[in-house]
Amino acid sequence: MSVKRLTVIGIGAGDPDHLTLQGAKAIAATDVFFILDKGEEKSDLVRLRHRLIEDHAREPYRIVEARDPERDRTTPAYTEAVEDWRERRAALYLRLIDEALAEGQTGSFLVWGDPGVYDSTLAILERLPGFEIEVVPGISAVAALTARHRVSLTSVASPLHLTTGRRLSEQGPTADDMVIMLDARCAFDGLDDFDIYWGAYLGTPDEILIAGPVAEVGERIKRERAQARERKGWIMDTYLLRRR
Template identity: 55%
Template sequence: MSTEQRRVLVIGIGAGDPDHLTLGAVKALRRADVFFVVGKGPDKASLTDLRHRMIEDHAQAPYRVVEVEDPSRDRRPMDRSDYTSAVQDWRARRGDVFERLLREEMTDGETGAFLVWGDPSLYDSTLGILADIEDRGTVSTAVEVVPGISSVSSLAARHRIPLNQVSRPVHITPARRVGEVGRNDDGDIVVMLDAHESFSHFEGEDVWIYWGAYLGTPDELLVAGPLGEVADRIRQLRAEARARHGWIMDTYLLRRGEQPATGPNV
C-alpha cells in the first residue's frame, strides 16, 4: 500500500439544477482524475445520471468514473437510539466502501472526487465518513471541500422568500425531530428528510408552509400557503410523485402567522 496522501475533493453540486454548479465546483471538476459515483439503485437512477452528465460537461479528460452501489440501510420506523445505531452501522459499511475506493482505485499523485447533493456540510455523511477513514489509520487523505447550493437555499429562492425573519432564528431539523422542535422553537423551522409528512404535527395551528420537492429538476413541485388549506394538496402531490418516480426528496419551511402569497403555488 502506498503511503502517499490521497487528495480528495468533496464537491457540492446543488439540489438538482445543473446551472447551480458554482464556478468553484466547475474548477474542481476539472482538477479530478477519478470520480467516485455512489448509486442508490434503479429507482434513483436519475440522480446518478445527473452526476454523470455534470462530469461529462465539465471534467477534463483523461478521467475515470468508478461507480459503486450504496450499502443498504434499515429505514424501518424506530426510536431514537435504534435509529442512531442503524445510521452508525450504515456509515461504517459505507466507510468500508469508500476506503476500498481510495486504496484500490487511485494511484499516487491522482485526485479523487465525490459529488455531493446540495452542500457537503448539510445533512450529508461524506465528510464524516472520510474523517472516520482517516481515524482508522489505513488511508491518509487531504480533503478539500467545495460548498454547493443546498436544497434549503433553493427552496427559499424558488418561493422568492427570505429564509429568516428579522431578529428571528431559523431551526433546520430532520423530520423525525420536528415535533419536539416545534414545541420549543420561537422561530421558523426548515424540515428535511421527511418520509412521513411530519408537517401534520402543526395542522390546526396558524402556520404557513413553503414546500418543494425535486428542487431544481424538471420534476420540481412547489406549494405555498396556510398549512390547513394546502396540507391535503401536498399529501396528494407526494403520493402521486412517489408512485411516478419511486422516490421523493422534499424540503419545506414552516412559518407562524399570516404571510403574503408572493411565491409560486401549485
C-alpha cells in the same frame, strides 16, 4: 511524499446550472470520480453526476461506481442503524480509494446540494485517516427552496431551526421559523398557525412547489407528495415553516 487527495464537491439541488465555478474547476482537476449507485429508482441522481462530469471534466479521468450499502429503515433503533450504515460505507470508500486512486492523484465525490447541509459524506470521510480533504460548497436544497418561493430564510430577530421531519413529529415546533428536511411523516399536519413553503425535486424537471397556510394547503401537499413518490419511487422534499 505525495498523498491521495479527496475533494467533496457540492453540485446543487438538481439543476445542472447550480454547479458553481469553483465546483466546475474542482471537477476539471479530478483524476477519479467515485459514484455510488442507489438503484434504478434513484438513477436520476446518478445521471446528473455523469452529465456534470461529461460537461466539465478533463481527460484522462476515471469513473468508479459501486452499489451503496443498504440501510435498515425498518428498525426503531434509528441512530444505531445510521451508524452501522456509515461504517459500511466508510469501508466501501476505503476499498475504492485504495484500488483506484494513486498517490498524488485527486478523487472526487459529487454531493447533492451542499456537503455541509444534511449530508453524510464528510462524516464518513472523517473516519478515513491519511487523506487531504477539500470541500467545495454547493447550492443547498434550502437555498433553492427559498429562491424558488421568493422568500427570505430568516425573519428579523427570530432564530431559525433546521431539523428533520422525524424530530418535528417527536418534539413539535421549536421555533417560529423552521426548515424541515425529508419529512415522510408530513409532520406539518395540524400546525395551523404556520405558513408553509414546500418543495420537492427542487431544480429538476419534476419540481413541485406549494405554499400557503398549513390549514389550507397541507392536505394538497400530502396528496401530491404521495402521488409523486408513487410515480418516481423516491422523493426528496424540503420546506420552511413560518409562524403566522
